[in-house]
Amino acid sequence: MLYKLSEVVVFAAMTIASVALWFTADALPVSKRYAQVDSDMWPKMVFGALGICCAIHLAQKVAGLIAAPSGGPRTLDEELEAYVPQGYYTRLIVTGALIIGYFFALQYVGFLLATLVFLWAGSFILPYRNTLAKLLFAPAFTLLLAAFFSYGLSLSLPRGTGIFYDLSQALY
Numbered sequence: 001m002l003y004k005l006s007e008v009v010v011f012a013a014m015t016i017a018s019v020a021l022w023f024t025a026d027a028l029p030v031s032k033r034y035a036q037v038d039s040d041m042w043p044k045m046v047f048g049a050l051g052i053c054c055a056i057h058l059a060q061k062v063a064g065l066i067a068a069p070s071g072g073p074r075t076l077d078e079e080l081e082a083y084v085p086q087g088y089y090t091r092l093i094v095t096g097a098l099i100i101g102y103f104f105a106l107q108y109v110g111f112l113l114a115t116l117v118f119l120w121a122g123s124f125i126l127p128y129r130n131t132l133a134k135l136l137f138a139p140a141f142t143l144l145l146a147a148f149f150s151y152g153l154s155l156s157l158p159r160g161t162g163i164f165y166d167l168s169q170a171l172y
Contacts, residue, residue, distance in 0.1 A: 004065055010059040018051030091125050097121060110160030115142045 025043040102118040119138035128134065149157055 008061045011054050011061060013055040015051055015058055018047045019055055022047040094125055105160050108161055111157035112146060
């Protein structure tokens with residue numbers, strides 16, 4: 001029950017945060033260069049989609065809590081649903097700390113290094129056994145993102161400070 005209730009709380013918080021960040025995107029500076037596609041378009045699209053998905057999932061979780069019987073013997077399906085995998089909460093806390101660390105590292109070490117380390121660390125937190133996929137996904141996806149933003153959208157990515165800035169200048 002605590003597991004289900006914690007999911008409701010997390011999805012409610014994510015829905016509220018998505019809506020708040022959608023409205024915060026209005027404060028982004030207006031770009032004369034991109035008049036038709038302004039700087040608030042992409043954040044509003046992402047946070048709007050995230051808010052809708054989180055609200056739908058929240059509604060499903062609340063409906064499941066309301067429909068669940070409060071007592072008595074549980075069926076096998078209910079027992080399996082109530083099972084929390086070993087290390088779930090540890091992975092949840094470590095992933096949250098990793099996201100916060102990525103946010104702060106982005107300004108100091110730049111996009112390429114921060115994203116590469118973030119994706120590698122995130123992949124090893126997940127209980128997926130294919131080590132080759134874990135090792136190859138991070139550099140491939142980082143390069144794809146860098147090429148898309150730098151060359152496809154002509155947007156500058158965070159370059160970091162000090163030696164990381166020089167390294168970023170040499171790479172993109």
